[in-house]
Amino acid sequence: MKVRNAVRCFLIENDKVLVTRYKEGNKKAEYYDIPGGKIEENEYPRDTAIREFEEETGMEIKDLTYKGEMSVEYPDRKFIFQIFRTNTYSGEPQEFEENISEWMTIKELLTKQKRLSNIILLEQKYISYLLDNKSKIYIYIKVDENEKILDVQLEILDNGVKQDLKDYIEKEIFPVYDKNEKGHGIEHIYSVINRSLKIAKEYNVDKNIVYTVAAYHDIGHHINPKIHEKLSAEIFMKDNIIKKWFSKEEIEIIKEAIEDHRASSDHEPKSLYGKIISTADRTIESIDTCIKRTYLYGKRNYPEKTEKEQIDRIYEHLNEKYGKNGYAKTYLYNEEFQIYKMAFIKALSDKETFMERVNKVVSEMQQEKK
Known part of the structure; x- marks a missing residue:
């Protein structure tokens, strides 16, 4: 099953939410959706949410609150959405070639027959978890190709964690991470x-x-x-x-x-x-993203190496980490990581083809700088 990583951001003001409606030509024509989109390589979910929101609505958002993860499973594919919420914005909703964005009352939106499954978070049963500033959630939704919801499971991920402990960590510890690389x-x-x-x-x-x-x-x-x-x-x-x-x-x-x-x-x-x-902590990224990060790390930490040595180091490092006997492993079962590592092992097993891929990715990076 193909897995796609994406974001959705709920812009809510009083009893209204900003939605997008797809036009004819889109396979989800006339369906209502929450703005968001695919997480690009080397992009972080919050940045994706801001970028996609502006591209789909013409509006700028900020002060996003991270709410957790939503997994939407279709018969042949799965979307893993990082969920954000905000009420801070500038601009007015716009119309584009593929979609129309507009403000709509939550009550009216929930009467629409054609709405994508992520809108379920606005239903009375779930909206309190979306609106509060404390809970982090994981919601699993199983749907058919016609967006009929077959199953919903909601977990409050931080249920059982003391609120005063979370408050201290969020206020005093999380800001320190601004000093780290992304x-x-x-x-x-x-x-x-x-x-x-x-x-x-x-x-x-x-x-x-x-x-x-x-x-x-x-x-x-x-x-x-x-x-x-x-x-x-x-x-x-x-x-x-x-x-x-x-x-x-x-x-x-x-x-x-x-x-x-x-x-x-x-x-x-x-x-x-x-x-x-x-x-x-086992990071799951595309192979090309791993190549980029390894190249940049080498340039930053081993400036004395020649360009050829930097390129060679990419294969050596990734094979040492993700190869058949690589040190990147999990001590508890993690299906997502196991699928990811098997794909990496297969790619690394053909060194010549892998090095062609490395050279292509690095060349594209260098072209982007020009």
């Missing part, structure tokens, strides 16, 4: 927290510990990426305020889990919490 910034942290909590529901664990490990695991990355797991653990241990929520034994578990999360670690995590964060 790949280890706050969007990554939100994603890892969500995946950690989804994995955690299968085990008898303390969600407060799971949440805290995920929140701190990359906080030292801006200081030194090569030893960031140790630095992140040190920063956690120096935080005397966070310790009021945990016992001495729990503090040690959190410290060890932060230290154990890194893919290149030469030992298995000591605790189940370490295995959860290590599994949740």
